[in-house]
Amino acid sequence: MSVVAENPILARRTSTFGRLSDYFWLNPKLFLLMLLAPPLPWLGIIYLGSLFALLLQSFFSIDEFSGLINYEFTLDTYRQLLIPANFDIILRTVIMAALVTLASALIAFPIAYYAARYARGKWKALFYLAVMLPLWSSYLVKVYAWKLILAKEGILNWGFAKLHLTWLLDAWLALPVVGGNSLSISYTGTFIVFVYVWMPFMILPIQAALERVPVNLIEASADLGGNPGQTFRHVLFPLALPGIIAGSIFTFSLTLGDYIIPQIIGSSRLFIGQAVYAQQGTAGNIPLAAAFTVVPIVIMGFYLWMAKKRGAFDAL
């Protein structure tokens, strides 16, 4: 049955791969370099390079009449970023992103919790698909579907009328700030659609985080006298937090940057994404557009840093 050599040390391999393999074994650093050779230039040079180039543009200015860029270092653009009209845009967007994130987490949590802790077997698969289907359905078409729902002549109004609840809707629309002429022309509408479109991004990370919470920690809490509410507050929630943070990277960032939703469902008050889009595309003011992008970059920078600290990357 002796089908292999008796030598304690086998001969060197002569095939190309064999030699290469020996070579990499002896030079692990070179091997690492080989692995990183394709992705690192792509992400580290092309992508990061583009980002830096963009940031650099924010230090130029634009000739107001002809719309051509004036390649001279200036902080003017940033001064412009902070004029009240622009600052409003930033504030409005960040508040919206925060609220959308909060609401997404609130709606996503029960779904994720159920899927993680109770759904089994076939149900679990069904839940997963039920989350994935809306997640991957065409973003644009979803947004337009909401336009139909929220319009003054739309389905929601129709439904409220059928239920004789139009007064309720009108009362809401009469409120300052959140109200408006119709839901599709109000912050309420923008908010609903943002939540709808980004919320699925929250479910899977929370579910993943919850699934990693060992059941016996929940039992331990009960064992030590914690009632279900206390167990949730002191054990489950803190341990699901990395998942919530991971999910909120998406909800927050996607809200910060989107320009399509507030354009279609909104009251013409700009969001950062629209401002960037408008400055870049409509006004051709690349420096100001670049300065606007600094806001999400800084915010997401902090966000990622915090997420990393909280171990949220594992839940992505």
Add this chain to the structure above:
Amino acid sequence: QEPLTELGKGEGEVSIVAWAGYIERGETDKNYDWVTDFEKQTGCKVSVKTAATSDEMVALMNEGGFDLVTASGDASNRLIAGKRVQPINTDLIPSWKTIDERLQNAPWNTVKGVHYGTPYLWGPNVLMYNTEVFKGEAPKSWNVVFEEMTLPDGKSNKGRIQAYDGPIHIADAANYLMAHKPELGIKDPYELNEDQYKAALDLLRVQRTLVGRYWHDAMIQIDDFKNEGVVASGSWPFQVNLMQAEKQPIASTFPEEGVTGWSDTTMLHADSQHPNCAYMWMEHSLSPKVQGDAAAWFGAVPSVPAACKGNALLGDEGCKTNGFENFDKIRFWKTPTSKCETQGECVPYHRWVSDYIGVIGGR
């Protein structure tokens, strides 16, 4: 830059930045098609990028990659100043002579005697309204979109009107003030000193409280009139025509304060890759058939008076209906500059841009 001296063979394609409804190939209505034949005859395939505002057009031209643009007066001078467009050789455009003389040397297409493009269409910014709400009676004044009031149907105009989402709309406010606050001394709605400008913005701030959503895209405005309960707005004849074709209760009017308007020029990009096809298109665009069809479709006035006669789509009354005789009453879009004829020092366009964003944002 020296213009082309001789027309060569077509390059096979031409790309045009245009207003919605300006260049139709029969996709919405088979009868309105002035592209297919051109492509067949010249072998130049036409691609169109629609832009919703003049700013967008300027930005697209700055970015490059296009041959032609149908620029309004508030964009054309900027394009010329920025050297984004090139002078044209009118000799290469046989139909140049047929152009309405009022337009041949208009300040928005001719600088220091040099022509930058061929006039395409012109027209007014009309007041579009819902005939049911206004009980069949056209509103007399622009005040329905500037001041809170009860409309003939007994409900407030609040939340039921719209305004154009472009800084040039400040001129509409100034135009309104010319009639209602003569003490401001506005002579030209595109040339405003600080006080006049401030008064216009104040008026627009009032308007903001009445407007639910500003209109940016012609098609979306149509949607808003149909689905969002909007009943009055400054608009283009284009939207009016489309909705009337759909049997919507829509009409338009020239209010007593007069109107702003646009006169558009087909301009050639400085770095055009397909100048021959571009010249062919400019020539094509001046043919009475195209002029008439396009004017009919958009609800505009042709630049070639010959088009007013015998065009099936436009009809013989078409030019008159669309304002052929009102040329002098229309205050055409142009770019506000700091040096201005009427008062020496005016608020320049970049302030209009940022301040209008502020007004819409509630500042």
Add this chain to the structure above:
Amino acid sequence: MTAVLFENVSRHFGAVRAVDSVNLAIAEGEFFAMLGPSGSGKTTCLRLMAGFEQPTGGHIEIFGETAEGVPPYRRNVNTVFQDYALFPHLSILENVAYGLMVRGIAKAERLKAAENALAMVKLPGYGSRRPGQLSGGQRQRVALARALVNRPRVLLLDEPLGALDLKLREQMQEELKALQKSLGITFVFVTHDQGEALSMADRIAVFNEGRVQQLGTPEDVYKRPQTRFVADFVGSSNVLAPSFVHSLGYPARYASLRPEALALGEGGSNARRFSGTVVATSFLGATNRLTVEAAGTRIAAMLPASAAVPPQGTGVTLSFAAEDLHLMDEAA
């Protein structure tokens, strides 16, 4: 007083009878061990006591009060989980103080109590660390402190020493035993390590397939196993078949014979003896293990390290005191 009473308690999961008609009466202050192979229902019994499972049949009382339907957080019973189940996001001190916190004890007071509990398990000053920064043995002690700080009337321990290595395990066994004595709390201890159960418990319940096979003192179950299963499972006893037992002069019943009861040679006049061939030997430090084949049966004998070990293949005679052979209840 009876701390925990099981009357015909069953817990079935579908067709699986995890716990099947178990009767137990654990006395107050007792160190009670549940011993059995994997899957025999020990953990399920413990979970029934803690309240994580509800019985599908029978009746449970804790200190005379009915326990069915009472959720875990309303039972004055605490558990030390096999893998400790420390809260990874809380410091050691917060872990230990957790039970007091959810009961609404003021912060200063509960932290002080937690400090004391940590001192009791010999981990003073470790309070500010996180569970991840402790070794297995230290975590085990934190789990213990976290349970004890609540002053439970019954402490349940599910293989608390399973994950520790030998040295630490022996040390913790002694500490646990001492702690139980000094506190006087009833301990219910689950293990599948017979040595651990024998050395620590006052009484042992031997489980198999959801049922209690034997319940008695360590000596009882070790020396007087009632079933073949117990004989085989508790210590590595030789279980002899009825025919072989008969040939030694006993009734034809199954019997157990401890390896250490066997000696080389003819033995005294009262001794019983049989002959066989050595098939294997091994050195175990304190003892040598001899495997002898006699009449087709393999029998292990444990000889003191001082005795000479006959080499493999030699014929030997082994003897034992007549009373060391234990006849079992089970018929042939």
Add this chain to the structure above:
Amino acid sequence: MTAVLFENVSRHFGAVRAVDSVNLAIAEGEFFAMLGPSGSGKTTCLRLMAGFEQPTGGHIEIFGETAEGVPPYRRNVNTVFQDYALFPHLSILENVAYGLMVRGIAKAERLKAAENALAMVKLPGYGSRRPGQLSGGQRQRVALARALVNRPRVLLLDEPLGALDLKLREQMQEELKALQKSLGITFVFVTHDQGEALSMADRIAVFNEGRVQQLGTPEDVYKRPQTRFVADFVGSSNVLAPSFVHSLGYPARYASLRPEALALGEGGSNARRFSGTVVATSFLGATNRLTVEAAGTRIAAMLPASAAVPPQGTGVTLSFAAEDLHLMDEAA
């Protein structure tokens, strides 16, 4: 012939001296055990032999050939991993045939060899299953077959029985030993279980902190520990302080005294003896363990189960044969 030779081999990870100037000469055909506490460098030594680590100092030879710089796949040495490391995507047969496949042996031939190897580890007919469908003990045997099918000159085993439960572990110990004998392959076996090392190995190297503390036969290390560490680690010996040793009539040196060498009572005339108080007793089944405090030293004695156990608190005299006390090399 020397199968594996370590000459002053070191493997440092930064400041950590995982292996520190180790000298070993493992003979061909030997069953060699490496014993030591966690972190003492056993695994690192094994990995140096397999080629997963390169020494930072010293020299390694395998059957006389220099091993430094030779990647694992060119060493005719195979490893049985602690967690078996079976390939989950391959069938059992494909797992076992893997080594032959990558060497380019024809399919029919390698599958036949794999079948044979499976038969050798008593798993014939299991070839078509997946690793996930086997129990822990069965997987362990597959790992063994997968290594052995390559006819390695040295087989390295890293705590191969660590994950098995007691019963299975004892069974596998016997099987491994028998296999090694029949095949004649050199086995290098890592464990932290002293019992396992003592019962299985021809020679044992006791590791501590990256160094070999003692190298010898099981009897050597068990009965004649050279250092306190060895005495303490191998079996639970009593390590006696020089003063106490002196009081018993020996030179004032550290000494070890095995618990099972102690007996209750005065003993024979040659015996040494001391008196003390019983502080703890525990029943271990085959034996009783007595902890006695004498002159401030706690000493454990292992008494046969048959002997009566004096209750806690009584004064007792313990005796032992003079030669059972082992003086260590370490000075006071």
Add this chain to the structure above:
Amino acid sequence: MRSDRSSAPMSLKITAAAGLLFMHLPILLIFVYAFTTEEKSYQFPPPGFTLNWLAVAWNRPDVWAALSLSVRVASIATAVALVLGTLCAAAVSQTRFFGREAISLLVILPIALPGIITGIALRSAFSFADIPFSFWTIVLGHATFCVVVVYNNAVARFRRISGSMIEASMDLGADGFQTFRYVILPNIGTALLAGGMLAFALSFDEVIVTTFTAGQQQTLPIWMLEELVRPRQRPVTNVVAMVVVLVTFLPILAAYYLTREGDQIAGAGK
């Protein structure tokens, strides 16, 4: 793992069900309007039912052109993402080096930053480098943010391949390439497939980045945007959307089952 109490509290069931309903009703609406007889506006409830739009959509060449571009872009972007993501995952999980952490951050960045930033950054880089818009500029943008899904899937799987499995292979005589071929690839294969499918779906539906990197080319989402703003036959858009939902559903389903099974395989060693 031991299961929780067998059934969930009522309140949880209700909130979870309500959440799922919220997620699905609007999608249903998309489907409904694919069959309406009203062409110009979205009248509710729809005045009539017709299958006509399926045929109309089928015969629209612009739909096919956009679809074809989207499929080609998504395929190539996915392929690129597979290679880059796998290499990154291998480097991060199989080796230790300075800057390892930075790489995982770098990979996540394109998805963590809003698409509009990725979009205009690349666009201005293209214009700076005088690169004209083309198929490849779209692919470049998409591949950049698709890398992360492949990476995440691969890293998770690499983490579960015990290090000793790779050592076992080498120990048994397999060199680096053989180990990759016979051990690593079969074990990460399903994870890569799953990651690839998600990447495909992500690329297939991307509007914002595409807007900035496509120039005048029309991918399916760009076509939809145009169509939604300037509708000709509104229901056609819904038909296309519905078909896209149904078609993307298949790879998602497949990805789910692939990673499922993968879990069992990878977990079997424990």
